Structure formats: structure tokens, C-alpha cells
Amino acid sequence: MKISIVYWSGTGNTEAMAKLIQEGAVSAGAEVVLKEVAKADVADVANVDVAFLGCPSMGSEELEEGEFAPFISSIEGQVSGKKLALFGSYGWGDGQWMRDWEERMKKAGAVLVAESLIVNEAPAGDDIEKCKSFGKSVA
Numbered sequence: 001m002k003i004s005i006v007y008w009s010g011t012g013n014t015e016a017m018a019k020l021i022q023e024g025a026v027s028a029g030a031e032v033v034l035k036e037v038a039k040a041d042v043a044d045v046a047n048v049d050v051a052f053l054g055c056p057s058m059g060s061e062e063l064e065e066g067e068f069a070p071f072i073s074s075i076e077g078q079v080s081g082k083k084l085a086l087f088g089s090y091g092w093g094d095g096q097w098m099r100d101w102e103e104r105m106k107k108a109g110a111v112l113v114a115e116s117l118i119v120n121e122a123p124a125g126d127d128i129e130k131c132k133s134f135g136k137s138v139a
């Protein structure tokens with residue numbers, strides 16, 4: 001199975017999640033490409049079996065506006081029927097950014113193949129295993 005993991009991370013927390021997800025997916029035998037969103041394009045979603053997309057809660061419960069939000073806008077017209085799994089880190093909120101993002105992707109016709117994974121700040125303790133099994137179960 002071909003998997004891509006595309007993420008944005010300002011202080012490394014979502015990046016740490018991405019690497020753990022990669023570890024889990026690789027352990028399940030998947031072929032995984034991990035990319036920062038600045039280096040990704042629509043092919044990273046279109047040409048894989050499942051794309052993991054990761055972005056922390058920024059702004060006021062929003063996707064990061066400089067790189068990640070434009071990427072989502074660029075793929076939005078092409079994700080109908082595509083399998084996606086969403087993840088990201090947050091701080092003080094209750095996960096509203098993720099609920100809004102899920103809604104947006106579903107409206108675009110994407111199939112969310114797993115319950116989205118959110119982690120408070122840096123993954124630690126149980127979060128480590130949760131990230132790995134998120135990758136493993138989807139793969």
C-alpha cells in the first residue's frame with residue numbers, strides 16, 4: 001500500500017506525530033512518503049492509496065494560513081472518493097479546528113478512513129502509541 005504523509009508544523013509537535021505515524025505505517029508494510037507541505041503537491045494525495053494530512057490548530061481554531069490552508073484549497077477539488085486521515089496537535093482549544101476540517105474534507109467528497117487523531121502539544125506517554133497505531137491500523 002502506498003501512503004503519503006503531508007504536514008505543516010511550526011514548533012515540531014505535528015512533525016513528531018507525523019514521524020510516529022510513519023513508523024506505524026511502515027511497521028505494517030506500507031510504502032510511505034513523508035513530506036512537509038511546502039514540498040508537497042496534489043499528486044501526493046492523488047497518486048496514493050491513503051494520504052495522511054497533518055496540521056496543528058492555528059489562528060483561532062484554523063488551519064495554518066501561509067502554507068497548509070492554500071494546499072488544502074489546491075486539493076479540495078480533487079479529493080472526491082480519496083481516502084484521507086487527518087491529524088494534528090493543539091494547545092488550549094477543544095479540537096474545533098479538526099471538526100471544521102473534517103467537515104470540509106467530507107463536503108469535498110473525501111473518505112475519512114480513520115477517526116482523526118489530535119494530540120495536546122507534543123506527543124508524550126500514551127500519545128506515542130496512539131500515533132503509531134493510527135499509522136499502523138490505516139496501513
Ligand SMILES: Cc1cc2nc3c(=O)[nH]c(=O)nc-3n(C[C@H](O)[C@H](O)[C@H](O)COP(=O)(O)O)c2cc1C
Binds near residue numbers: 011014056057
Ligand atoms: C499563532 C498560534 C495560534 C494558535 N491557535 C490555537 C488555537 O486556536 N487553538 C488551540 O488549541 N491551539 C492553538 N495554538 C497552539 C498550537 O496548536 C500548539 O502549540 C501545537 O502543538 C503546535 O503544533 P506544531 O508544533 O506542530 O506547530 C496556536 C499556536 C500558535 C503559535
